[in-house]
Amino acid sequence: MEERMKNFVIIVAGGSGSRMGTEIPKQFLELHRKPVLMHTIQIFHDFDPESKIILVLPKDQHQFWKELCLKHSFSLSHQVVFGGKTRFHSVQNGLSQIENKGIVFIHDGVRPLVSKETLERCLETAKKSGNAIPVLPVNESLLRQEGNLNISVDRSQYFSVQTPQTFRSEQILDAFKQEFDTSFTDDASVAEKAGFSIQMVEGNRENIKITTPTDLIIAQALLQSNSL
Numbered sequence: 001m002e003e004r005m006k007n008f009v010i011i012v013a014g015g016s017g018s019r020m021g022t023e024i025p026k027q028f029l030e031l032h033r034k035p036v037l038m039h040t041i042q043i044f045h046d047f048d049p050e051s052k053i054i055l056v057l058p059k060d061q062h063q064f065w066k067e068l069c070l071k072h073s074f075s076l077s078h079q080v081v082f083g084g085k086t087r088f089h090s091v092q093n094g095l096s097q098i099e100n101k102g103i104v105f106i107h108d109g110v111r112p113l114v115s116k117e118t119l120e121r122c123l124e125t126a127k128k129s130g131n132a133i134p135v136l137p138v139n140e141s142l143l144r145q146e147g148n149l150n151i152s153v154d155r156s157q158y159f160s161v162q163t164p165q166t167f168r169s170e171q172i173l174d175a176f177k178q179e180f181d182t183s184f185t186d187d188a189s190v191a192e193k194a195g196f197s198i199q200m201v202e203g204n205r206e207n208i209k210i211t212t213p214t215d216l217i218i219a220q221a222l223l224q225s226n227s228l
């Protein structure tokens with residue numbers, strides 16, 4: 001009988017939230033009666049209750065998170081590790097907890113609206129092809145700045161990138177052995193620099209990254225309509 005592959009989920013929430021600008025870090029803000037991070041963890045647990053969930057949080061937020069879990073009676077199993085200086089270093093800390101082969105989902109803690117269908121597409125393609133990056137076509141026109149000129153570009157050649165960026169564990173562990181480079185904006189850029197070819201799958205429009213106060217209003221509305 002074929003052995004079932006283990007799923008690992010690294011949820012990164014080690015950032016500073018400077019563009020949100022709230023006193024409470026954005027991952028703890030309440031949306032639809034629960035902190036953002038609890039929505040995110042719940043989605044992955046519901047997708048596969050057997051998966052190992054690793055939450056990356058700045059060291060000085062661990063106690064606060066523990067208190068929030070008690071307050072909300074949040075008991076889904078997860079392991080908490082320290083955040084790093086950049087997203088790359090936070091992911092690296094998460095990867096250090098992967099002890100055997102499987103599929104690794106790397107997801108922004110502040111994307112609490114990823115759909116089950118996106119997760120299924122990511123899982124299936126990563127199993128088959130080594131990785132899967134959820135993307136969407138760009139809905140607006142695009143301009144590129146070149147000196148004093150602003151030049152229209154062909155938007156059909158561009159896609160906006162979401163998470164969970166999903167990999168076979170061997171591939172992503174290998175990619176993250178590299179030295180940090182300032183060009184790394186996500187995990188796909190790390191894998192690409194290590195020589196792996198990147199596979200795109202369709203993401204979902206609701207899967208926004210809560211970055212600014214406006215995103216919070218949109219996420220609140222979407223979560224409310226999801227639960228109707």
Ligand SMILES: Nc1ccn([C@@H]2O[C@H](COP(=O)(O)OP(=O)(O)OP(=O)(O)O)[C@@H](O)[C@H]2O)c(=O)n1
Nearest residue numbers: 012013014015016017018019085086087090109
């Ligand atoms: N050192 C860092 C920086 C970012 N992240 C995580 O990477 C995701 C995407 O980053 P972003 O939305 O930019 O979060 P922040 O860095 O917190 O926000 P900002 O750039 O506005 O400060 C977030 O879940 C964030 O917590 C992380 O784990 N560790």
Ligand SMILES: C[C@](O)(CO)[C@H](O)COP(=O)(O)O
Nearest residue numbers: 087108161162163185186209
């Ligand atoms: C990982 C990411 O969410 C993919 O779109 C994005 O690259 C994070 O960028 P940020 O500037 O760190 O928010």
